[in-house]
Amino acid sequence: MTSSQSDLDAAQEPVGVTSQCGFIAIVGRPNVGKSTLLNHLIQQKISITSRKPQTTRHNVIGIKTEKSAQLVFVDTPGIHRGHQKAINRAMNRAATTALQGVDIIVFVVDKDQWTEQDDVVREYIHEASCPVIVAVNKLDQMASKNEILPWLSLLHEKMPGAELVPISALKNQNIERLQSLILQKLPRAPFHYPEDQITDRSMRFMAAEIIREKITRQMGAELPYQVAVEIEEFTDEARLKTIGALIWVEREGQKRILVGDGGCRLKSIGQQARQDMEKLFAAKVMLNLWVKVKSGWSDSERALRSLGFDNI
Ligand code: GDP
Ligand code: MG
Numbered sequence: 223m224t225s226s227q228s229d230l231d232a233a234q235e236p237v238g239v240t241s242q243c244g245f246i247a248i249v250g251r252p253n254v255g256k257s258t259l260l261n262h263l264i265q266q267k268i269s270i271t272s273r274k275p276q277t278t279r280h281n282v283i284g285i286k287t288e289k290s291a292q293l294v295f296v297d298t299p300g301i302h303r304g305h306q307k308a309i310n311r312a313m314n315r316a317a318t319t320a321l322q323g324v325d326i327i328v329f330v331v332d333k334d335q336w337t338e339q340d341d342v343v344r345e346y347i348h349e350a351s352c353p354v355i356v357a358v359n360k361l362d363q364m365a366s367k368n369e370i371l372p373w374l375s376l377l378h379e380k381m382p383g384a385e386l387v388p389i390s391a392l393k394n395q396n397i398e399r400l401q402s403l404i405l406q407k408l409p410r411a412p413f414h415y416p417e418d419q420i421t422d423r424s425m426r427f428m429a430a431e432i433i434r435e436k437i438t439r440q441m442g443a444e445l446p447y448q449v450a451v452e453i454e455e456f457t458d459e460a461r462l463k464t465i466g467a468l469i470w471v472e473r474e475g476q477k478r479i480l481v482g483d484g485g486c487r488l489k490s491i492g493q494q495a496r497q498d499m500e501k502l503f504a505a506k507v508m509l510n511l512w513v514k515v516k517s518g519w520s521d522s523e524r525a526l527r528s529l530g531f532d533n534i
Contacts, residue, residue, distance in 0.1 A: 242408040243292040244325030249347065251339035254330045255359040259391035260284055260295055263401060285415050291405055292413045296324060321346055326407050327354045328400070329384070330391075333361055334373055336380070344380065353407045354384040357400055362390040425503065426453045429465050432498045433511070436491045437469065441480065449476075455510075463503055466510045477513045488513065 248256045264284045284295040321327065327347055331340055347354055356377055364370060367388075374386050385403055389396040430451040437449055455466030471477050481488045488511055496509040 239410050239412055241290045241292070241411065241413055242405065243294065243411040243413050244408045245294050245296050245323065246326045246328060246404060247296050247321055247324045248328045248330060249321070249343055250330035251337065251343060254332055255391040256330050259328075259330060259357065259359065259389070259397075262391055262394055262397050263293070263295070287413065287415070287417045291408060292415065293404065293408065294414060321350045324350065325352055325409050326404055327352060328357055328404070329354055329381070330357045330359050331377065333358055333364055333370060333388070354381065355400065355403050355407075356381050356384045356386045358386060358388045359391050361388045361395055362393045425458070426456050428502060429453055429456065429499060430467065432502070433467055433469065433491070433495045436495045437480070440487060440491055462506045462508065463499070464508045465499070467512070469511060469513045470516045471513060472516070474515055477515050480513050
């Protein structure tokens with residue numbers, strides 16, 4: 223056989239494979255709506271069905287299997303400007319690694335704001351060679367849908383070659399259109415994961431993520447990156463999980479804020495985190511939280527590694 227074209231076709235579309243499967247990165251600056259979008263795309267709170275260790279180099283945050291297509295959503299831990307602090311360096315490395323080898327990038331931007339941070343994300347995307355879909359989010363906040371037209375043509379100039387799709391992650395508008403664009407671009411490949419698996423992250427990791435999410439939600443800008451969560455204890459009995467976590471902050475002042483008057487803030491963080499964990503693990507959870515001060519940890523590579531940041 224001399225024709226190389228049929229070899230090429232074979233390479234692109236494996237013989238006999240009728241399913242589609244691919245890795246999709248959802249990227250964008252903080253607060254633009256990535257988590258909200260992911261929850262709608264997956265259409266259920268991510269739950270743990272397996273304690274299998276990571277099987278790929280990606281941080282898988284959600285898997286959706288529908289008919290003959292499997293969408294594997296991966297995390298891009300923080301794309302940040304500024305390389306001075308060790309934590310930023312670690313996060314930038316992680317972001318670059320996360321974008322290598324994905325099949326599709328969904329770049330979430332705001333309906334009428336483009337900031338320097340969007341430029342940073344765009345630079346990262348520029349290094350990747352896969353198709354990009356720009357999801358223009360928070361459409362529900364526009365008085366009239368026509369207002370978005372000039373914005374779309376501006377985005378088109380910023381991201382030539384990318385498909386643009388206006389959405390509202392919060393109100394679930396146009397998410398189907400986004401999903402069908404993703405499906406169009408999803409490679410033909412066998413499934414990577416069993417059909418019933420929704421995420422491959424370990425329970426410990428998910429527990430830490432939930433605590434971190436509740437802290438961020440309650441504290442907002444008061445505690446930017448100077449917080450890390452370390453799971454110290456994870457006892458896994460059939461109907462009860464006992465989880466002990468250390469929350470590391472950089473300064474005494476931050477500890478005071480996080481703990482709150484008479485411990486009220488920490489208590490409410492703990493209550494919310496426990497409720498989410500109970501849903502996720504389908505078990506009763508006893509959660510103990512401690513706040514500790516580790517001065518200057520975010521600027522020390524070794525301290526970061528000891529907290530597991532080398533493989534985020
Ligand atoms: P992330 O930091 O990119 O993951 O952003 P989040 O998903 O946490 O969303 C940040 C904030 O924007 C939250 O308060 C969301 O409720 C809100 N948000 C996300 N999507 C939309 C949307 O489509 N419309 C509106 N009005 N708010 C949204
Ligand atoms: Mg988020």
